[in-house]
Amino acid sequence: MSKKVLVTGGAGYIGSHTVVELVKSGYDPVILDDYRNSDPSVLKRITQIIGYEPTHVVCDVCDQNRLEEIFKTYSISGVIHFAAYKAVGESVENPLKYYSNNIAGLVSVLNVLKQNPKVPFVFSSSCTVYGEPMGLKEVDENTAKSIPTSPYGYTKWLGEQIIGDLFISNNRLRMMSLRYFNPIGAHQSALIGELPVGKPNNLLPFITQTAAGIHEKLVIFGKDYPTVDGTCVRDYIHVVDLAEAHVKAIDHLLSLKNGCHEVVNVGTGKGTSVLELVHAFEEENNMKLNYTFGPKRSGDVIEIYANVDYAHSLLGWKATRDINDGVRDAWKWEKSIRNIQ
Numbered sequence: 001m002s003k004k005v006l007v008t009g010g011a012g013y014i015g016s017h018t019v020v021e022l023v024k025s026g027y028d029p030v031i032l033d034d035y036r037n038s039d040p041s042v043l044k045r046i047t048q049i050i051g052y053e054p055t056h057v058v059c060d061v062c063d064q065n066r067l068e069e070i071f072k073t074y075s076i077s078g079v080i081h082f083a084a085y086k087a088v089g090e091s092v093e094n095p096l097k098y099y100s101n102n103i104a105g106l107v108s109v110l111n112v113l114k115q116n117p118k119v120p121f122v123f124s125s126s127c128t129v130y131g132e133p134m135g136l137k138e139v140d141e142n143t144a145k146s147i148p149t150s151p152y153g154y155t156k157w158l159g160e161q162i163i164g165d166l167f168i169s170n171n172r173l174r175m176m177s178l179r180y181f182n183p184i185g186a187h188q189s190a191l192i193g194e195l196p197v198g199k200p201n202n203l204l205p206f207i208t209q210t211a212a213g214i215h216e217k218l219v220i221f222g223k224d225y226p227t228v229d230g231t232c233v234r235d236y237i238h239v240v241d242l243a244e245a246h247v248k249a250i251d252h253l254l255s256l257k258n259g260c261h262e263v264v265n266v267g268t269g270k271g272t273s274v275l276e277l278v279h280a281f282e283e284e285n286n287m288k289l290n291y292t293f294g295p296k297r298s299g300d301v302i303e304i305y306a307n308v309d310y311a312h313s314l315l316g317w318k319a320t321r322d323i324n325d326g327v328r329d330a331w332k333w334e335k336s337i338r339n340i341q
């Protein structure tokens with residue numbers, strides 16, 4: 001019988017792609033979401049891709065009693081915890097919203113996990129925990145974490161700390177924090193992708209929305225940074241590669257006899273500047289994008305990309321898609337939701 005993996009936030013951007021990849025690898029995902037930042041219609045779209053309606057429960061992940069029931073009802077064999085808020089700017093304006101959902105949600109899941117210590121656990125962390133890496137561009141898991149620049153960043157920083165502390169108290173638990181770099185793109189079917197609520201925080205949805213005519217132009221923040229072309233550099237990872245990394249993480253944790261708290265970078269290992277991403281979008285999709293330069297934003301890290309050696313040696317995982325795949329799939333997705341030919 002297929003192992004059931006609880007995917008909290010499974011209706012969201014990364015969660016929905018992970019559900020698809022779990023099914024492809026023979027797992028039986030159970031989606032837990034209350035659709036506060038997603039739309040239930042994603043279930044129909046996932047159904048179209050995987051060929052059956054996935055198991056789904058409407059639940060606030062902070063509701064520990066419900067979570068305990070769900071664990072029992074479905075005999076959960078693994079948990080991937082995506083459910084959280086993710087908008088850096090909003091977290092500065094409303095920090096308690098972020099601390100209550102992101103921290104309380106994690107603690108709620110970990111409390112249930114403590115009672116089910118054989119169940120592996122994967123946590124959505126972020127490269128924001130590195131902050132501005134002092135003098136480094138490429139960061140590995142041993143690079144010192146730095147003081148986060150937002151309450152959102154703190155929730156990931158603290159999340160890893162909470163998991164580490166729990167492991168010290170119970171070293172039978174099998175847990176992994178995946179530090180995502182910058183997810184982009186969409187499923188090649190264009191049936192699922194990123195659905196930003198309001199003005200997008202991330203670059204590529206802003207690019208695709210500008211191309212779709214929703215914004216007049218893209219504003220690039222800063223043009224004289226000490227980088228290849230003066231714009232900030234990030235490590236853009238295709239969301240399907242990222243989803244595959246979660247499956248590898250669950251495979252790995254299930255294969256272990258002993259407990260662990262592993263921390264693993266999930267990126268491509270390659271830095272791409274904002275301008276390079278814009279030009280890749282224009283070339284791949286054969287169109288011109290209206291863009292301009294604006295002032296630098298405070299708190300923006302200048303240049304960061306992942307060292308991905310550990311993901312490769314531990315999980316046997318490597319990104320296989322590049323930014324051209326990402327910009328092509330993101331545009332295909334944007335066109336499909338806007339009915340653009």
Ligand SMILES: NC(=O)c1ccc[n+]([C@@H]2O[C@H](COP(=O)([O-])OP(=O)(O)OC[C@H]3O[C@@H](n4cnc5c(N)ncnc54)[C@H](O)[C@@H]3O)[C@@H](O)[C@H]2O)c1
Nearest residue numbers: 009012013014033034035036037038060061083084124126
């Ligand atoms: N997208 C990124 O750029 C990025 C980068 C690094 C880390 N992350 C982390 O990855 C995870 C997933 O991100 P995403 O981009 O898929 O976000 P998303 O907003 O698309 O998905 C999150 C899902 O969780 C659900 N959710 C939130 N709080 C909930 C709660 N209390 N109970 C039940 N459901 C709840 C939302 O409805 C949504 O469907 C988040 O933890 C995020 O912080 C994202």
